[in-house]
Amino acid sequence: MSAEYGLLINGKLVKGAATLDVINPATEEVLVAAPRADEAQLNEAVKAAKAAFPSWSATPIVERAACVNALADALSEQQPDFARLLTQEQGKPLPDAMGELFGAIAMLRYYATLDLPLKVLKEDDTQKIVQQHSPLGVVAAITPWNFPMILLMLKVAPALMAGCTVVAKPAPTTPLTTLKFGEICARVLPPGVVNVIVDQNDLGGALTGHPDVAKVAFTGSTATGKKVMASVASTLKRLTLELGGNDAAIVLDDVDPKEVAPKLFAGATMNSGQVCLAIKRLYVHESQYDAICDELGKLAREAIVDDGLKQGTQMGPIQNKAQFEKVKGFIEDAKAHGKIVAGGEIADRKGYFIPPTIVRDIPDDARLVREEQFGPVLPVLRYSNVDDAIARANDTDYGLGGTVWATDLDRAFEVAKRIESGTVWINKHLDLPPDIPFTGSKQSGMGAEMGEEGLLEFTQAKVINMAKAPIAA
Ligand code: NAD
Numbered sequence: 373m374s375a376e377y378g379l380l381i382n383g384k385l386v387k388g389a390a391t392l393d394v395i396n397p398a399t400e401e402v403l404v405a406a407p408r409a410d411e412a413q414l415n416e417a418v419k420a421a422k423a424a425f426p427s428w429s430a431t432p433i434v435e436r437a438a439c440v441n442a443l444a445d446a447l448s449e450q451q452p453d454f455a456r457l458l459t460q461e462q463g464k465p466l467p468d469a470m471g472e473l474f475g476a477i478a479m480l481r482y483y484a485t486l487d488l489p490l491k492v493l494k495e496d497d498t499q500k501i502v503q504q505h506s507p508l509g510v511v512a513a514i515t516p517w518n519f520p521m522i523l524l525m526l527k528v529a530p531a532l533m534a535g536c537t538v539v540a541k542p543a544p545t546t547p548l549t550t551l552k553f554g555e556i557c558a559r560v561l562p563p564g565v566v567n568v569i570v571d572q573n574d575l576g577g578a579l580t581g582h583p584d585v586a587k588v589a590f591t592g593s594t595a596t597g598k599k600v601m602a603s604v605a606s607t608l609k610r611l612t613l614e615l616g617g618n619d620a621a622i623v624l625d626d627v628d629p630k631e632v633a634p635k636l637f638a639g640a641t642m643n644s645g646q647v648c649l650a651i652k653r654l655y656v657h658e659s660q661y662d663a664i665c666d667e668l669g670k671l672a673r674e675a676i677v678d679d680g681l682k683q684g685t686q687m688g689p690i691q692n693k694a695q696f697e698k699v700k701g702f703i704e705d706a707k708a709h710g711k712i713v714a715g716g717e718i719a720d721r722k723g724y725f726i727p728p729t730i731v732r733d734i735p736d737d738a739r740l741v742r743e744e745q746f747g748p749v750l751p752v753l754r755y756s757n758v759d760d761a762i763a764r765a766n767d768t769d770y771g772l773g774g775t776v777w778a779t780d781l782d783r784a785f786e787v788a789k790r791i792e793s794g795t796v797w798i799n800k801h802l803d804l805p806p807d808i809p810f811t812g813s814k815q816s817g818m819g820a821e822m823g824e825e826g827l828l829e830f831t832q833a834k835v836i837n838m839a840k841a842p843i844a845a
Contacts, residue, residue, distance in 0.1 A: 377547075379407050379570060380554035382420035383563025389413055392572055394548055397463040397689040397696075398679035398723045406547050409569040411578055414539075417567035421510040421537040422584045424564030429507045429535035437484040439561055440532050444480035446556040447473065454549055458521060459680040461548045463688035463724070464643050466680055475804075476525040479822075482806035483529035486827055493835070500838050505831035507535030508610055509586030512579045514600070515550070516592045517543035517691045518646040518746075523614075524550055526821045527589040528566060534830035536587065538566045543592075544573055545692040577603055585609060587830060591648075593744075594770070594815050612819035612829050615812055616744045617772030618652045620765035622787055623664065624758065624778035625657035632777050633667030639775065639801040641675065641728045644687050645748035646695070648816075649773040649795070649802060653741055654752045655761040661754045665713050665732045668752065672714035672728040679723065689724040690747055696724035699747030702740050703729055706749060710734025715749070736764060744770070758787060766792045771813030775801050 378385030388407025396403045409417070428436070447454065455469035462469070494501040513527035520542055531538050542550035547570040554568035569575065576596070580588045581603040587610040590600050594615040604611050621636060639651040656664045680688035690696040703716055706729070715729030729749040734740060740751045755761035765774065771793040778784035781798065788796040794811035797803060804810060809823035820826050 377404065377406055377551040378554070379409055379413060379417075379551070380558055380566065380568040381413060381417045382423075382567070383558055383561075385555065385558055386413075388570065392544060392547070392570060394461055394545065395692070396460050397691050398460075398681070400722050400724070403460055404548060406551065406570055408572060409575060411575065414569055414571075414575050414578055415582075417539045417569050418510060418579070418582050418584050420564035421539050421567055424537045424562060425507075425509055428532075428537055428562065428565050431535070433487060433533065433535070436532055436535065440480050440484040440529055442560045443556060444477045444484070446560060447477050447480070447553070450552075450556075451477070454521065454552060456681070457552060458549050459688070461546045462517065462520060463691050464680050465685045465688055468643065469680070472519055472522050476521040479522065479525040479806050480529045483533045483827065486533055486824065488534065488827070488831065498840050500840060502836045502838070504834045504836060505534070505828060506834055508830055508832055509536060510584055511536045511538045511830060512582070512585045512588045512590075513538050513540040514576060514579070514588065514590045514592065515540070515542050517546040518643060518648070520546040520549050521553070523591045524553065526591075526826065530821075530827040531589070531830045532565070534827055536830050537564060539579060539585070540566065540568045541571060541576065541579055542568075544571060576600070580604055580609075581606070583607060587611070589821075589829070590614070597817065610829070612821065613812070613817040614648070614810075614821060615772075615815065615817040616746075616770060617648045617650075617812070617816050618742075618744050618768050618770040619649055619773045619775070619793070620653045620655055620791070621651040621775040621777065622758070622761050622765055622791075623654070623656045623660060624776070624780070624783060624787070625659050626779040626783075627660065627777055628779075629660050629663035629667050633664055634671060635801065636664070636777070637668055637671040637728070640750040641687055641748040642802070644690055644726065645699075645750075646691060646746050647802070650746075651750065651775060651801070652745060653765070654750055655755050655765060656752055657758075657761075658754050658756045661732075661752070665730065665752050668730045668750070669714040672730050675728050677725050677727055687728065687748060690726055691724070693724060695746060696726065699726050699745060699749060702743075702745045702747065702749050705739045706731040706734060706751070709738045710740070710751065713752075736767075742768075762787060762790050766790075769815040772816035773797070
C-alpha cells in the first residue's frame, strides 16, 4: 500500500514527528508507516481545537448539522475504500467492515437530526426558568481497535452537534481509517474543529490530563479507563467511559438447541469475539447442556477463519499480536481446567488466527470465566436452577450487556430484569439503534453514548432563572 497519511492539525494534514508501522493482522506484513505525533503536536492539536471552539459553538445548530451530514455523504461515497482499509488494518471480514461503515454513517445522520432547544422548566406571571445546554469545549475522543470507525462516530457526531471541537486519538494498531476520516474532515469542516493525532500508547495521559480539554469520551479497557478517570480528577473534566465487559448469556430450559445455537455462536464469535458486548460466558440449563455444546462444536468446526479480504471468510484474525498471545493464554488455561469441544489448536500459518473454541465443564473460577477473553473462546457453563444462573451471571465486576434466550418471553423478561448491566437483549443480540442510549454499569463504564443522552453528555445543563418584573427604580 503506497497511500500517504497525515495527522490532522488545525485543518492541515501534516507529517508526524515520527512514524509507526501498522501491521495487517492477516498477513503480519507492514501495511503502512503511519504518522505518529509527539507531545508538541498533541499540544498543537488541542490549541487548534480550543481556537476553533468559539466560532464553531456559535455556529447555528442547523449549519453544524449540515456539516455532519456532509461528513456522512463523503463517508458514503468512499465507503468501499474505507471498508477495505478497515479490513486490512483491523482484520474483520469485508462485509462486516462494510457493516461497520453503515453504522458509522447512520450515527452521523442520526445525530444530524437532533436539536438542543432551550427548555422552559417553569413559567408564571412572576418568573421564567429556562434550561440551556451549552457545549463543553474541547473533547478528547479516544477509541480502541475493535471498531475504530463506529466508536469514533459515537463521539465525533454528538460532540460536533453539541458545538464542541474534537481531538481524536485512535488505537495505535488501527489508526488508518481514522486518519482517512481526518482527510474528509479537512475538506468539510473549518480548521481545528476536528483534529486527529496518532500515538504509540504514549500520549493518552497527556491528552486526557491537558488543561484545555474539557471532556474525555473514552472507549477501551477497564484498566485504561481507571487511569483516564484518575488523570481527569485534578481538573474535574467531564468523562464518559465505555469499558470492558464479561457478558453472560442465560439460556432457559425451553429453547430448541438447534435454533438457538447459531445465534449464540454468532454472539460469541462476531469480530472474532473482539466485541465489548460479545457473549463471553454462556449459562445453559442442564437439560440442554450436552445438545447445545454439541451444536456449538459443530458450528465452530464449520467456521471459515481466514483473511477478511477473502470471499466467504466468516472470522478474521485477532487484531494484534499482544491480544493474540493473550487469547492463546486463555486457551491454554481452558485446556488445563475444562474440556475443549472444538477448536483450541492454533494453525501454523502467518496471521493472528484463532479458531472458534468451545469449552465445556470448566469451573466458575477459571480465568476464561472470570476475565474478559476478547477472542473467540467461549466457556459453556451448566446450571440447574435459574436463580443460581442469575447469581453467577452477576458475580462479576463488569456490567456491560447480557442476553436471555427463551421461548416463554414473560419468564425471559423476569430474568432480564435481574441482570446487572446497562443493556439486556432477549432472543436477539447486538441490536444497537442509534437513538437508543448505551451505557455500562459497575466497572464497565459510566455515562451514555448514543441517543439523546449521548448528545447531552457533551453539554453543560445551565439554568437561567429570570424574574419577570424589572428591577424597581
Ligand atoms: P485500551 O484501553 O488498551 O486502549 C484504548 C485506547 O486508549 C487506545 O486508543 C489507547 O491508545 C488509549 N490509551 C492507552 N493508554 C492510555 C492512557 N493512559 N490514557 C488515555 N488513553 C490511553 O483498549 P483496547 O485494548 O484498545 O480495546 C479493547 C477494550 O475495549 C476491551 O476491554 C473492550 O471490552 C473495550 N471496549 C469497550 C466498548 C464499550 O463500548 N464499552 C467498546 C469497544 C471496546
